[in-house]
Amino acid sequence: MSGKVIAIVGATGAQGGGLAHAILADPDGGFAVRALTRNPDSDAARALADAGAEVVSADISDQASMERAFAGAYGAFCLTNFWEHFSVETEQAQVRVMAAAAKAAGLKHVIWSTLEDTRKWVPLDDDRMPTLQGKYKVPHFDGKGEVDGVWAEAGVPTTCLYTSFYWDNLIHFGMHPQRGEDGGLVLNLPMGDRKLPGIAAQDIGRCAYGIFKQGTSTVGQYVGISGGHYTGQEMADALSEALGEPVAYNAVPFDVYRGLGFPGADDLGNMFQFKHDFEDYFTGRRPVEASRALNPELLSFEAWLAENAKRLPIDPA
Ligand SMILES: NC(=O)c1ccc[n+]([C@@H]2O[C@H](COP(=O)([O-])OP(=O)(O)OC[C@H]3O[C@@H](n4cnc5c(N)ncnc54)[C@H](OP(=O)(O)O)[C@@H]3O)[C@@H](O)[C@H]2O)c1
Secondary structure, three states: OOOEEEEEEOOOOHHHHHHHHHHHOOOOOOEEEEEEEOOOOOHHHHHHHHOOOEEEEOOOOOHHHHHHHHOOOOEEEEOOOHHHHOOHHHHHHHHHHHHHHHHHHOOOEEEEEEOOOHHHOOOOOOOOOOOEOOOEOOHHHHHHHHOOHHHHHOOOOEEEEEOOEEOOHHHHOOOOOEEOOOOOEEEEEOOOOOEEEEEOHHHHHHHHHHHHHOOOOOOOOEEEOOOEEEEHHHHHHHHHHHHOOOEEEEEOOHHHHHOOOOOOHHHHHHHHHHHHHOHHHHHHOOOHHHHHHHOOOOOOHHHHHHHHHHHOOOOOO
């Protein structure tokens, strides 16, 4: 495969995998994939190599490995994975490593997958939601947004990408409809009657490919993407249709969600409250038609369900 090399952090995962597969599926598109992974022997890394990607060993905590992995590339797609360690400090250190390595390699365009620093909307002294770890409202958002400026400070031409809730969380993150006491299916989501922007995880990478194909016109800007904005009731209605069984929507109170006890429940409870309380901002920042212009294959929730409903881990009736 020849073309401008895009070094992809997270190529073995959801977001980066979507980008890698989008580039590999378009051999005449003028781009080539360099997949970065800590484990080139994993099944996902081997599958990428089989599909035509260059696979290289790199760790976003290790600057020398990142400089090697970025050398000679045109651009990079960069992310961090908060849920692997639950540490804002680790994420932010990794961003600094990636930015310094991108500068050393002279990359022409980086896409940084980020999220809002919610403290710009909900200052720490706003007691509508608890402050977490002493200095955050939504740690996995705030930590990313707080270091968006690191790329520009390092002199790296960067587009900041605001992503959306993956509908794939209904498969992999325990957010699928659960059976209630009466045996009926219930979608438990703390979104009240507000709209939640969502996206098929693979579409994030496909939209990123659309950004790279546009050249560098978005450098210095934020681009927000989603495949659709749905209330919990609308999601439950679409699930009912796709599963062929009624799914009720349960608007879980934020405090109840924060108290569920699984790791990160308080972070996610605050996240949903932020999306709920600032619905106009949050949906407006993630326009569907502009996302579709970047990625004509963009899936709606209904289209995603048509492909994926069978993968939801629904308990039998
Ligand atoms: N779930 C959602 O709804 C949602 C929505 C928006 C944003 N996000 C954000 O998405 C991020 C995770 O992205 P994802 O879902 O695409 O990840 P994922 O599918 O969980 O996979 C994680 C990827 O990150 C790579 N990675 C992690 N640590 C690394 C390291 N130290 N060095 C090199 N590579 C590393 C892994 O590569 P190897 O293991 O192969 O090394 C793997 O490809 C999180 O920060 C989360 O906040 C999630």
